[in-house]
Amino acid sequence: MDETDPQTVGAVETTFAVIGVLQDRGGAGVTEIANELDLSKSAVHKHLATLVDQRCVVQRGDEYRLGLGLFQYGSFVRNGYDVFHKAKPRVRELAEETGEMVWLIVEENGMAMYLFGDGGSLDINVDSLVGTWTHLHLNSGGKAILSQFSEERVREIVDEHGLPRRTARTITDVDELLAELERTRDRGYALNLEEDLTGIHAIGAPIVHREEVQGALSIAGAANRLTEERCHDEYADRLLTAVNDLELNLTYR
Structure with a gap:
């Protein structure tokens, strides 16, 4: 991933890239995401753990899926x-x-x-x-x-x-x-x-x-x-x- 743009925050870009993979694939494991984004497994795991903690991702065994926490934000935006x-x-x-x-x-x-x-x-x-x-x-x-x-x-x-x-x-x-x-x-x-x-x-x-x-x-x-x-x-x-x-x-x- 390219995280060299001085106007953006690389960690945030990576988080949204992880969300994008989960959306495209309907769910994925750490290795699959790491390979897709050319990141280390440890880096992917940290982003996933943060997203799980924020209820934006749920874990089912070795697979991660987007969570209802994102629906909360989306509904708020649309209702605006x-x-x-x-x-x-x-x-x-x-x-x-x-x-x-x-x-x-x-x-x-x-x-x-x-x-x-x-x-x-x-x-x-x-x-x-x-x-x-x-x-x-x-x-x-x-x-x-x-x-x-x-x-x-x-x-x-x-x-x-x-x-x-x-x-x-x-x-x-x-x-x-x-x-x-x-x-x-x-x-x-x-x-x-x-x-x-x-x-x-x-x-x-x-x-x-x-x-x-x-x-x-x-x-x-x-x-x-x-x-x-x-x-x-x-x-x-x-x-x-x-x-x-x-x-x-x-x-x-």
């Missing part, structure tokens, strides 16, 4: 977002109306996080995505959020996080992205036409309160069902109505 509380009923209503997946997405430090979701009539475990990060340019909600930023801020985000390709349709050129964001601002919503996952389309709109973007709502579904035409002709009005109602609730809370 007023848009989370206000958006939940709108997300559920849209999912019931459309039968499709509906998401509340927020931005932090130039990345998007799925803060809340409902799978509609689909047999999908939305909890597997809640709390995960993704690049803003990859999905409709993220592009909707980016459309509210200045060109300078968009370029800063691209410089920091890049424009990684997920499918053949992913936007990977910053000028193409800026043109797409201009179209998004003009019509009030963004489209994701198989740019994140092949076979999936989505439409997203920004949530703006007091001239600041609070996040975005998006509807996602199978491309053969949620066609580009239906996004424009049917789902756009539903989505924008839900967002407008949500913005009013944020204003008159």
Whole structure:
């Protein structure tokens, strides 16, 4: 591991790296973590012992797993977002109306996080995505959020996080992205036409309160069902109505 950045604390970075391995693997032993991070077993054990003491990791025999102590912190953070509380009923209503997946997405430090979701009539475990990060340019909600930023801020985000390709349709050129964001601002919503996952389309709109973007709502579904035409002709009005109602609730809370 690289712990040479003078602006960071190496021990803290190592702790979060250990947490990352446990998250990715669903649990691991000391040797497995040490090999993954190129650390000594004794160093890994010290970090794990500290995390266990703080109830952020639990030990089962020789295996360590993430603990509910982390859930406590995550729940506290999510509950601090007023848009989370206000958006939940709108997300559920849209999912019931459309039968499709509906998401509340927020931005932090130039990345998007799925803060809340409902799978509609689909047999999908939305909890597997809640709390995960993704690049803003990859999905409709993220592009909707980016459309509210200045060109300078968009370029800063691209410089920091890049424009990684997920499918053949992913936007990977910053000028193409800026043109797409201009179209998004003009019509009030963004489209994701198989740019994140092949076979999936989505439409997203920004949530703006007091001239600041609070996040975005998006509807996602199978491309053969949620066609580009239906996004424009049917789902756009539903989505924008839900967002407008949500913005009013944020204003008159």
